[in-house]
Amino acid sequence: MNKKLYGKGLKDSFLKLNYINLNVKKSMDYTVExxxxxxxxxxxxxxxxxxNAKDLKALIFDLVEKKNVKKIALDLSAVEFADxxxxxxxxSGLKKITAVKGDIKxxxxxxxxxxxxxxxxxxxVFEIFDNKDDAINSF
Amino acid sequence: MPGNNYSYCIPSTLxxxxxxxxxxxxxxxxxxxxxxxxxxNKVLQDIRLLIYELLTxxxxxxxxxxxxxxxxxxxxxxxxxxxxxxxxxxxxxxxGWNNEVDHPDGLFFPPYPGALIGKELSFYRDFxxxxxxxxxxxxxxxxxxxxLAEKSLEIDKINEHFGLFLIITLSDMVExxxxxxxxxxxKITKYLKTGDNNI
Numbered sequence: 001m002n003k004k005l006y007g008k009g010l011k012d013s014f015l016k017l018n019y020i021n022l023n024v025k026k027s028m029d030y031t032v033e034x035x036x037x038x039x040x041x042x043x044x045x046x047x048x049x050x051x052n053a054k055d056l057k058a059l060i061f062d063l064v065e066k067k068n069v070k071k072i073a074l075d076l077s078a079v080e081f082a083d084x085x086x087x088x089x090x091x092s093g094l095k096k097i098t099a100v101k102g103d104i105k106x107x108x109x110x111x112x113x114x115x116x117x118x119x120x121x122x123x124x125v126f127e128i129f130d131n132k133d134d135a136i137n138s139f
Numbered sequence: 140m141p142g143n144n145y146s147y148c149i150p151s152t153l154x155x156x157x158x159x160x161x162x163x164x165x166x167x168x169x170x171x172x173x174x175x176x177x178x179x180n181k182v183l184q185d186i187r188l189l190i191y192e193l194l195t196x197x198x199x200x201x202x203x204x205x206x207x208x209x210x211x212x213x214x215x216x217x218x219x220x221x222x223x224x225x226x227x228x229x230x231x232x233x234x235g236w237n238n239e240v241d242h243p244d245g246l247f248f249p250p251y252p253g254a255l256i257g258k259e260l261s262f263y264r265d266f267x268x269x270x271x272x273x274x275x276x277x278x279x280x281x282x283x284x285x286x287l288a289e290k291s292l293e294i295d296k297i298n299e300h301f302g303l304f305l306i307i308t309l310s311d312m313v314e315x316x317x318x319x320x321x322x323x324x325x326k327i328t329k330y331l332k333t334g335d336n337n338i
Contacts, residue, residue, distance in 0.1 A: 049153070049157065050153050050195065050199075051153060083188075083191060083195065084192055084195075084300070084301035084302040084305055085195070085302075087301055088299035088300055088301060089299075091298075091299045092299050094294060094297075095295060095297075112184060119305065119308060119309075120301050120304065120305070121266075121268075125292065125294075125297060
């Protein structure tokens with residue numbers, strides 16, 4: 001059986017910029033809060049892929065360079081799918097923050113995303129926690 | 140090829156790649172070959188990721204404005220082929236950890252030099268593995284993963300590009316074939332396991 005399907009054009013939606021807490025520009029996919037001296041980045045996107053990966057990298061770089069943030073907990077509990085670009089953005093952020101003796105810790109991995117961290121062996125690189133409190137207290 | 144054949148062509152955008160991935164996975168969900176899998180959900184999850192990374196790799200690295208994918212599935216295996224136009228898949232010899240090109244001639248585009256045929260080149264290195272490239276002919280290379288004897292968890296040695304690694308990890312064979320008409324095909328084979336036929 002041969003079958004041909006053609007993709008339909010998709011209309012891009014505009015990102016809304018929200019200024020929260022640390023006055024750092026963020027997209028609708030990320031919110032930032034500070035808890036006990038740890039900056040928590042909540043990833044609100046169900047799909048963490050190339051498009052929002054660029055925003056994450058820019059956000060982490062912004063926090064490190066302009067706000068001197070050294071402790072980041074990345075909350076991925078809303079993420080159902082993460083691609084290689086997103087993981088690459090996290091690694092890039094890790095390199096940025098470790099250059100100033102900081103760290104990024106990961107929390108809330110859903111099974112498909114946890115599988116990605118295992119597949120790419122990034123579980124050897126990042127400390128991963130089940131919940132926010134444990135991640136924050138680990139710093 | 141025997142089995143079920145599907146062909147798709149989409150505009151070369153990440154959005155279209157995402158959408159097509161879900162369409163293909165939805166199609167596969169009902170196929171008999173997949174139903175026979177002992178862990179169907181895991182297989183579909185792997186296939187979803189494999190297709191997605193294949194398509195986004197083409198979107199990001201191929202020259203054309205469309206990306207085409209064909210899928211052939213039978214009871215034993217799934218074969219994906221992506222086609223694109225351009226100079227072809229470049230191979231290189233790298234220098235140690237930093238993945239810099241370590242050959243006076245730099246990158247090799249197809250047709251690959253005859254002197255490289257039969258050779259296994261380390262194409263890309265991460266902290267505990269390398270992607271190696273076996274030159275099969277002037278127009279065909281096979282990619283595989285090799286675990287490094289010398290590993291390093293230094294942060295600056297961790298690379299940020301996992302697409303090709305994921306494609307190779309999730310499949311059983313990855314080949315690149317360059318055609319005389321200037322089109323290149325990535326051919327990815329994934330064998331299916333059944334309860335009494337673990338391949």
